Amino acid sequence: MTSMIKERTDEKKVRSRAAVGVAALLAGTVLLAVSLALAVSFGAADYDLRSVWRSIFGYDPARQADQVIVGIRLPRELGAALVGAAFSVSGAIMQGMTRNPLADPGLLGLNAGAGFALACVFAFVPGATYLTAMVGAFAGAGLGAAMVFGLGSLTRGGMSPVRITLAGAAVSALLTALGEGIALMHKLSQSLTFWTAGGVSGTNWLQLQLITPVVLGGVLVAVLMSRSVTILSFGEEVATGLGQRTFLTKTVLMLVVLLLAGTAVSVVGMIAFVGLMIPHIVRFIVGTDYRWIIPCCAVFGGAFMVLADTAARLVNAPFETPVGGLIALLGVPFFLYLARKKGRML
Amino acid sequence: MIHPVRQRKIRLMMVALALILLAAFVVSVATGYASLSPARLWSTLIGQGTAKERLILFEFRLPRIFIAILAGAGLALSGALLQSVTRNPLADPGILGINAGAGLAVVCYMLYFPADPGSLVFLLPVFAFLGGTMAAVLIYVLSWRRGEGADPTKLVLVGVGIAAACSGAILTLASSLEREQYDFFAQWMAGKIWGDDQIFVLALLPWLLIGFPVAWAKSRVLNTLSLHEHVSAELGVPLERERILAVLIAVALASASVSVGGGIAFIGLMAPHIARSLVGPRHQILLPAAALIGAILLLVADTIGRVLLDSVGIPAGLVVSVIGAPYFMYLMARK
Numbered sequence: 001m002t003s004m005i006k007e008r009t010d011e012k013k014v015r016s017r018a019a020v021g022v023a024a025l026l027a028g029t030v031l032l033a034v035s036l037a038l039a040v041s042f043g044a045a046d047y048d049l050r051s052v053w054r055s056i057f058g059y060d061p062a063r064q065a066d067q068v069i070v071g072i073r074l075p076r077e078l079g080a081a082l083v084g085a086a087f088s089v090s091g092a093i094m095q096g097m098t099r100n101p102l103a104d105p106g107l108l109g110l111n112a113g114a115g116f117a118l119a120c121v122f123a124f125v126p127g128a129t130y131l132t133a134m135v136g137a138f139a140g141a142g143l144g145a146a147m148v149f150g151l152g153s154l155t156r157g158g159m160s161p162v163r164i165t166l167a168g169a170a171v172s173a174l175l176t177a178l179g180e181g182i183a184l185m186h187k188l189s190q191s192l193t194f195w196t197a198g199g200v201s202g203t204n205w206l207q208l209q210l211i212t213p214v215v216l217g218g219v220l221v222a223v224l225m226s227r228s229v230t231i232l233s234f235g236e237e238v239a240t241g242l243g244q245r246t247f248l249t250k251t252v253l254m255l256v257v258l259l260l261a262g263t264a265v266s267v268v269g270m271i272a273f274v275g276l277m278i279p280h281i282v283r284f285i286v287g288t289d290y291r292w293i294i295p296c297c298a299v300f301g302g303a304f305m306v307l308a309d310t311a312a313r314l315v316n317a318p319f320e321t322p323v324g325g326l327i328a329l330l331g332v333p334f335f336l337y338l339a340r341k342k343g344r345m346l
Numbered sequence: 347m348i349h350p351v352r353q354r355k356i357r358l359m360m361v362a363l364a365l366i367l368l369a370a371f372v373v374s375v376a377t378g379y380a381s382l383s384p385a386r387l388w389s390t391l392i393g394q395g396t397a398k399e400r401l402i403l404f405e406f407r408l409p410r411i412f413i414a415i416l417a418g419a420g421l422a423l424s425g426a427l428l429q430s431v432t433r434n435p436l437a438d439p440g441i442l443g444i445n446a447g448a449g450l451a452v453v454c455y456m457l458y459f460p461a462d463p464g465s466l467v468f469l470l471p472v473f474a475f476l477g478g479t480m481a482a483v484l485i486y487v488l489s490w491r492r493g494e495g496a497d498p499t500k501l502v503l504v505g506v507g508i509a510a511a512c513s514g515a516i517l518t519l520a521s522s523l524e525r526e527q528y529d530f531f532a533q534w535m536a537g538k539i540w541g542d543d544q545i546f547v548l549a550l551l552p553w554l555l556i557g558f559p560v561a562w563a564k565s566r567v568l569n570t571l572s573l574h575e576h577v578s579a580e581l582g583v584p585l586e587r588e589r590i591l592a593v594l595i596a597v598a599l600a601s602a603s604v605s606v607g608g609g610i611a612f613i614g615l616m617a618p619h620i621a622r623s624l625v626g627p628r629h630q631i632l633l634p635a636a637a638l639i640g641a642i643l644l645l646v647a648d649t650i651g652r653v654l655l656d657s658v659g660i661p662a663g664l665v666v667s668v669i670g671a672p673y674f675m676y677l678m679a680r681k
Binding site: 107151154162163165166167169170171173174176177178180181184185272273321322324325326327328329331332333335336339340 | 436441488489500502503504506507508510511513514515516517518611612660661663664667668670671672674675678679
């Protein structure tokens with residue numbers, strides 16, 4: 001890991017490993033498919049893979065198994081896959097764009113902003129549709145990000161990763177407190193607990209219809225712009241020197257990040273660390289070229305989230321363990337490792 | 347030596363702080379679901395109130411007010427100690443993850459013993475202390491680098507991580523609580539002062555009665571510790587031992603406060619800073635000033651939360667966060 005970083009910062013050299021990239025992408029896709037199949041077949045009632053296949057491709061509403069598989073489990077796990085992809089890709093873009101190894105939508109206040117906005121929407125817009133909630137979450141993520149980066153750029157000495165992380169912690173604390181306060185005042189805390197704890201249990205086909213185009217579109221734009229992310233990850237001066245219009249690129253990328261993170265939070269609630277872990281693991285495998293990192297992040301992030309959600313369902317069955325808590329338990333050692341390993345860089 | 351004029355100013359400041367605390371106390375007693383005018387307050391205090399007034403004052407309001415005062419003072423002292431020892435102006439038991447560690451221990455306690463006042467309530471702060479200590483040790487070890495010691499910035503960064511880990515574990519454990527217990531627990535996490543029974547005051551009081559004098563007696567050492575590492579070593583202070591003692595006191599105060607007062611962040615950050623700007627950096631005077639300010643802040647926050655909505659009540663921790671987070675941002679931007 002360290003040698004890789006050294007190479008990246010000292011020699012400004014991209015390690016694009018096309019063969020590894022293709023292999024990783026294929027492996028990730030297979031992993032995603034397998035984990036989806038497993039997730040759908042395991043649960044309170046287990047079904048074998050053949051009946052899963054039959055339910056999906058020959059749906060018969062009269063059969064109970066089909067109702068469980070197609071009506072409940074499939075949308076839930078597809079939702080998990082989309083959310084994982086969205087968090088991971090937005091984390092990857094943020095890490096590349098800000099050159100901050102600790103960047104993650106959860107740590108940088110985006111998730112808290114989206115959660116705050118959701119509390120506002122539910123409190124002040126009676127009978128809000130899911131679309132309203134999603135737009136609200138998007139705007140809230142923007143608010144959180146603006147506050148963190150505004151605060152970061154106010155500080156003298158610039159936006160060092162540590163400062164940004166601290167600013168993120170402060171902004172998250174503020175927005176979470178405001179959101180909780182609003183929820184308590186309007187007696188929403190019960191329905192919002194789900195959002196603060198994080199979970200995909202309620203996902204239905206209607207939500208999927210709304211979020212699928214947004215997430216896939218966001219990932220597509222990210223893939224198309226991945227070259228620019230690689231160039232930005234060399235640093236602002238290099239990017240300008242190479243003839244990139246950094247302001248325009250950064251604005252578009254930031255919009256993609258907000259769209260992905262906001263949508264993901266509106267489905268699953270505040271889950272941190274997915275966007276931190278997956279890009280680092282992927283970078284470890286495919287090198288520092290974002291043309292490979294971003295698509296790989298999408299599939300690996302999706303697979304990770306599906307597996308995490310399945311684990312959350314099975315760990316303490318028949319009760320559901322909040323998947324956000326489970327991921328935090330996995331993610332924090334990773335965060336500490338990064339903070340320690342790259343401490344000198346920060 | 348301090349200049350006499352400055353000394354008089356500091357003394358005046360302390361008197362003013364004590365008066366503000368007294369005023370906050372009177373206002374807090376007087377306001378609420380059933381109001382109690384200051385005149386009635388006095389006669390109730392000396393034993394001439396009606397049965398109803400006595401009930402409101404002694405059973406409902408006074409215990410909660412005392413807990414707010416004690417917990418606020420404890421958190422503020424803890425923050426002051428941590429800031430001096432780590433030489434990091436952003437240190438706070440909440441941000442460093444000590445509160446979350448104590449919270450984790452409290453959840454474990456709640457899983458095995460029902461929250462029944464009277465039976466094992468004195469054990470609660472002890473459990474919290476164990477949890478807080480484990481978090482503190484973990485943070486210190488993880489931010490340690492051989493030959494350099496614990497880097498102040500890294501300390502805060504690792505603390506943020508530990509806090510997230512503990513919150514994750516708390517969420518995971520709390521999901522297996524009963525519905526009623528969970529509601530109670532969620533409010534506790536948000537920093538609702540829940541111990542409104544005299545016994546909680548008694549459970550919290552000894553920790554402060556021991557912690558504060560010990561810390562205060564160490565003022566001179568703390569003065570040198572807050573200087574640069576080499577300076578304090580040259581002055582002949584046995585660095586590590588004193589530092590560990592100070593951190594232990596800080597953890598004990600924070601954990602005990604959290605176990606009764608709930609997850610309250612930012613008091614430990616704000617109070618010492620305000621105190622430092624009012625009375626200067628000498629710990630002999632800084633520690634009592636910080637304790638007073640912390641008590642005032644939490645009492646006011648709890649009163650606001652209690653009065654703002656009669657039916658629900660906003661947890662004091664939320665009020666403190668809404669005031670404290672912008673203050674933290676201001677500190678960051680200024681530094």
